[in-house]
Amino acid sequence: MTRLINRQPSRYSRLMLGLLPFIVLFVIYLVTSDARLAENPSDKLLPSLGSFADAIVRMGFEPSKRTGEYLLWQDTFASLQRLGIAVGLSAMIGLVIGVFNGMIPYVRSPLSPLVTALSLIPPMAILPILFITFGLGELSKVVLIVIGITPVIIRDIQLRTDALPSEQLIKAQTLGGNSWQIILRVVLPQTMPRLIDAVRLTLGSAWLFLIAAEAIAATEGLGYRIFLVRRYLAMDVILPYVFWITTLAFAMDWSLKRISILAFPWYHSAQGARND
Incomplete structure (x- = not known):
């Protein structure tokens, strides 16, 4: 008898099973929304699909009467620019410090306790300090994301570096490699796919920060728009914006995964068939 843990769904079955929860949630929303609107046509909590369509057209395909900008795309560009800069800086800092912490004891001894302490500080708790120090402009928002996700990336890279087979390092030293050559030619190539994994795992936190x-101090951005229209209970705008943020996050995660698979096929083949 084939055990349940050994049964693998087909590709089509995986697709259908993946879509099933979303279909169920969509049906539940439709039923609940129709019930509330039948009782109160002015209800704003669960708008109809027509209201969503009108809001999407208004925000994304009609220029604002006040600024002349297409608000959805303006907010998207502003948010992605901030996120891209912050995640890029975090990845570079995390890679350098993580590898050094993992490979050089004289670096690990002073920096590892500091990184651990920083990773335990709630980033939202120091947001007022960042606004006071860096002002209300773009820099404070980027710094918040960097502070929030960089320690996590550093610790992950450090752990992955520590886990490299010691035989590889010993062989590299036996062949005459110095510390920099070992880091660049042995450690770094094996760390890059793990860096992409670490960035993927921190994307959710980066979006949160x-x-x-943006909700506290911004004049454009997806978070700014959501908190601006909440005072009007504009769920027909809020829910599409939340869905759009989710779509962007999913697209970023999928893109990073594809880049990793194309650039480092040996890593994913070693991980087995299930690459999440």
Whole structure:
């Protein structure tokens, strides 16, 4: 008898099973929305699909009467620019310090406790300090994301570096490689796919910090728009914006995964068939 843990769904079955929860949630929303609107046509909590369509057209395909800008795309560009800069800086800092912490004891001894302490500080708790120090402009928002995700990336890279087979390092030293050559030619190539994994795992937190910063101090951005229209209970705008943020996050995660598979096929083949 084939055990349940050994049964693998087909590609089509995986697709259908993946879509099933979303279909169920969509049906539940439709039923609940129709019930509330039948009782109160002015209800704003669960708008109809027509209201969503009108809001999407208004925000994304009609220029604002006040500024002449297409608000959805303006907000998207502003948020992605902040997120891209912050995640890029975090990845570079995390890679350098993580590898050094993992490979050089004289670096690990002073920096590892500091990184651990920083990773335990709630980034939202120091948001007022960042606004006071860096002002209410773009820099404070980028710094918040960097502070929020960089320690996590550093610790992950450090752990992955520590886990490299010691035989590889010993062989490299036996062949005459110095510390820099070993880091560049042995450690770094094996760390890059793990860096992409670490960035993928921190994307959710990066979006959280971005939305929080934009909600408090911004004049454009996806988080700013959501918190601006909440005072009007404009769920027909809020829910499409939340869905759009989710779509962008999913697209970023999928893109990073594809880049990793194309650039480092040996890593994914070693991980087995299930690459999440």
